[in-house]
Amino acid sequence: MVQVTAESAGAPEIDEAALLARLREGDDKAYETLVRAYTGRLLAVARRFLGSEEDAQDAVQDAFLSAFRAIDRFQGGSRVSTWLHRIVVNACLMRLRTRRRKPEQSIEELLPRFLEDGHVEVPTAPWKAGADHLLETRENRDQVREAIGQLPENYRTVVLLRDIEEFDTDQTAEALGISRAAVKTRLHRARQALRTLLASHFE
Amino acid sequence: MTCREFVDFLMNYLDDELLEGQRAVFEQHMIDCPPCVDYLDQYRDAVKMGRSVCQPEAGAPEDAPEALIQAILAARKTEG
Numbered sequence: 001m002v003q004v005t006a007e008s009a010g011a012p013e014i015d016e017a018a019l020l021a022r023l024r025e026g027d028d029k030a031y032e033t034l035v036r037a038y039t040g041r042l043l044a045v046a047r048r049f050l051g052s053e054e055d056a057q058d059a060v061q062d063a064f065l066s067a068f069r070a071i072d073r074f075q076g077g078s079r080v081s082t083w084l085h086r087i088v089v090n091a092c093l094m095r096l097r098t099r100r101r102k103p104e105q106s107i108e109e110l111l112p113r114f115l116e117d118g119h120v121e122v123p124t125a126p127w128k129a130g131a132d133h134l135l136e137t138r139e140n141r142d143q144v145r146e147a148i149g150q151l152p153e154n155y156r157t158v159v160l161l162r163d164i165e166e167f168d169t170d171q172t173a174e175a176l177g178i179s180r181a182a183v184k185t186r187l188h189r190a191r192q193a194l195r196t197l198l199a200s201h202f203e
Numbered sequence: 204m205t206c207r208e209f210v211d212f213l214m215n216y217l218d219d220e221l222l223e224g225q226r227a228v229f230e231q232h233m234i235d236c237p238p239c240v241d242y243l244d245q246y247r248d249a250v251k252m253g254r255s256v257c258q259p260e261a262g263a264p265e266d267a268p269e270a271l272i273q274a275i276l277a278a279r280k281t282e283g
Contacts, residue, residue, distance in 0.1 A: 028276075031276060031279060032272075032276060035272050035275050035276060036267065036272060039267035039268075039271060039272055039275070040265035040266055040267035041259050041265055043265070043266070043267060043268075043271070044259070044265050048257065057268070057271050060271065060275070061271065061274060061275050061278060064275045064278075064279075065275070065278055065279065065282060068279055068282070069282075081259075112206075112210055112242070114205070114206060114207040117205065118205025118206060118207040118208065119205060119206050119207075120206040120207070120210075120238065120239075120242075123238035124238040124239070124241040124242040124245065125238075125241070126241050127241075127245060127248070130244075130248065131248035131251045131252050131255070134248075134252065135252055135255055135256070141255075141256045144252045144253060144255075144256045145256050145257070148253055148256075148257075159253065160257075163250050163253055163254055164253060164254055164257045184214065187214070188213070188214040191214070191246055191249055191250055192210070192246065194249045194250075194253060195242075195245050195246050195248075195249040198245070198248075198249055198252070199245065
């Protein structure tokens, strides 16, 4: 029997070794346990990358099918959740590469503007509080997630890979087929744009 | 250093990639221009908050549509 115990926060904890053994035996119930335990979490990742609900669900399905095919090769060196997470990120990147690109929104209006002499047009105003304090309310956490979702896709993807998924510059460049310099430029612009979007809520 | 240059060099400063001379000029601007210090703090906070709210335990909505679960399980059967 696979034990599923509810944790106070987050997904249920699963006895991974027992579950893996049953998956390798082709036990239908074990597959259902795996899919039920991780679909929500993986869907949250896919929604961040893809925006569209339909694409996100397709990516999660692709990810599970890849995982099922690879289950015999999974060594158990990492946690199942980490392994699945990596697979869904790859599925999202694949989908981003192949889906028809929407006309790229401009990021310029979210970047700071400067006067001719190089001084900033509108000086930055302090925020109501620091990050830790702001994140205490659910409303603010939702605002941050929403702001990430508002970034133009090319920029959002870089911020997600570098700052959220913690890919390094080389890994990000390779995943997206762009130069290291382009990764750095996009990351810097994406973070500035995110700051601007958050400033409208937190000033 | 102007505010524009400060913003241009910001990521390199945070990544500790500025040469010593550049770093000194950058830090002098922080003394001369308090709004740019606010900008730097907020840039850093934006990254920190983004990372924080995307953690699985951060209370992001994690609904798992039953139709999707069933589709995945059915697709496994079809794939054999």
